[in-house]
Amino acid sequence: MAIAAAKGRLIAVIGDEDTCVGFLLGGIGEMNKNRQPNFMVVDKNTSISEVEDCFKRFLKRDDIDIILINQNVAEMIRHVIDNHNEPIPAVLEIPSKDHPYDASKDSILRRAKGMFSAEDAK
Amino acid sequence: MSFSTLKPEDEHGQELAKVCVALDELTLKQVDLVDEQLVLMSKLGSLMTCGFIDMAKSRYISGEKTVSATQIPGEDSVIEAVTTVDRDSENKLTLSRNKEVNDPIRWFGLLVPGSLKQSQQAFQNVLNIAVEIVNIRREWVQSMSALEQQHKTLGSLKSST
Numbered sequence: 001m002a003i004a005a006a007k008g009r010l011i012a013v014i015g016d017e018d019t020c021v022g023f024l025l026g027g028i029g030e031m032n033k034n035r036q037p038n039f040m041v042v043d044k045n046t047s048i049s050e051v052e053d054c055f056k057r058f059l060k061r062d063d064i065d066i067i068l069i070n071q072n073v074a075e076m077i078r079h080v081i082d083n084h085n086e087p088i089p090a091v092l093e094i095p096s097k098d099h100p101y102d103a104s105k106d107s108i109l110r111r112a113k114g115m116f117s118a119e120d121a122k
Numbered sequence: 123m124s125f126s127t128l129k130p131e132d133e134h135g136q137e138l139a140k141v142c143v144a145l146d147e148l149t150l151k152q153v154d155l156v157d158e159q160l161v162l163m164s165k166l167g168s169l170m171t172c173g174f175i176d177m178a179k180s181r182y183i184s185g186e187k188t189v190s191a192t193q194i195p196g197e198d199s200v201i202e203a204v205t206t207v208d209r210d211s212e213n214k215l216t217l218s219r220n221k222e223v224n225d226p227i228r229w230f231g232l233l234v235p236g237s238l239k240q241s242q243q244a245f246q247n248v249l250n251i252a253v254e255i256v257n258i259r260r261e262w263v264q265s266m267s268a269l270e271q272q273h274k275t276l277g278s279l280k281s282s283t
Contacts, residue, residue: 002150008206008218011249017191022173024194025238026245027204027219035197041198065207068257087213087263090256095167103160104174108259112156112266 012038012058012089014051015070018097023068038064042073052077064089070096073106081107134279135193141276148269155262159255166251175242179237180230189238201226205249212262217253 011028013020020041023029030038034079038061040054055077058067071093074081084107091108097102103109181189195201204223207215227234227242 008203008208008220008264010203010206011252018174018177019170021191021194022177022187022241022245023249024169025230026249027223027226028206028249029194029201029226030203031199031201033200037197037201038203041191045250055262063208066252068252084156084170087260090259092252092259093251095170099168099172105165108263109156109159112152121168 008036009065010063011066011068012064013068014028014040014054014058014060014072014073014098015042015068015094017041017043019068019070019094036061042070048076052080055080057083067091068094070099071092072096072099072109075105078107100103125223127276134282138276141272141279145269145272145276148265148272151265152262152269155258155265158258159262160257162251162255166248166255169248169251173241173248176241176244180235183235183237185230189230195229204244207253207260214257215253238265267268 010026010030011023013023013028016025016102017102028038036057038058040051042051049077051073055067055069059065065088069081069091073096074093081093083093093101093106177189202220202223204226205217207220208218209215227238230238
């Protein structure tokens with residue numbers, strides 16, 4: 001993957017139309033020769049399994065380093081995100097137009113909750 | 123275990139005190155890193171809101187259909203990413219922009235409203251912050267496993283008394 005390393009690695013996005021358009025405007029969009037995009041527009045007709053497949057596909061690709069996902073979309077496939085423990089690609093939950101960011105839902109931040117249990121305070 | 127029960131002259135006590143100090147430092151670091159993440163996340167949220175508002179403004183100026191996902195080139199064209207991330211030897215990420223690639227703003231027309239450019243600017247800044255958050259997270263996860271390690275040491279020291 002020497003070429004991919006020289007080119008830099010990608011940021012993928014899964015989210016509603018405006019989020020995708022915004023980040024693609026920011027320049028992260030890529031469509032490779034195999035016609036695999038690094039973005040997915042989720043609308044009200046998108047099924048959970050479609051989102052899940054896309055997320056898993058992004059996890060498997062070795063040219064993606066960060067996956068940005070709207071938190072409300074992340075909620076749909078929470079079990080898959082909770083199971084992803086690898087540092088790369090990093091999954092970052094972001095707010096969307098209608099749903100502000102809620103830290104208590106974030107998979108990674110929730111992991112820290114167990115660290116500060118009453119047990120430690122003794 | 124409270125500090126009052128420690129006897130500094132005792133070797134075991136000294137070790138215990140050392141672990142306690144390390145635990146304190148790591149815990150404080152954890153809290154700081156979580157705080158940094160949350161501050162950056164709220165910044166990211168407000169920047170995204172600015173981006174969405176500017177996007178809506180340019181839709182108002184040049185028509186609703188002009189800024190939508192249908193303007194993104196379809197599967198029959200190859201798009202190259204302008205913004206990518208580079209990873210250094212310590213896995214720290216930095217954002218890099220390739221100036222030779224066509225500006226994606228061209229997908230939305232040749233004469234785009236200024237507000238679309240502002241929206242683009244906002245999302246570029248969001249990307250900077252997102253990379254910053256990912257870097258902090260990496261550091262935070264590392265310190266979390268260090269903290270876990272120290273807790274185990276503390277547990278084994280306690281059980282040996």
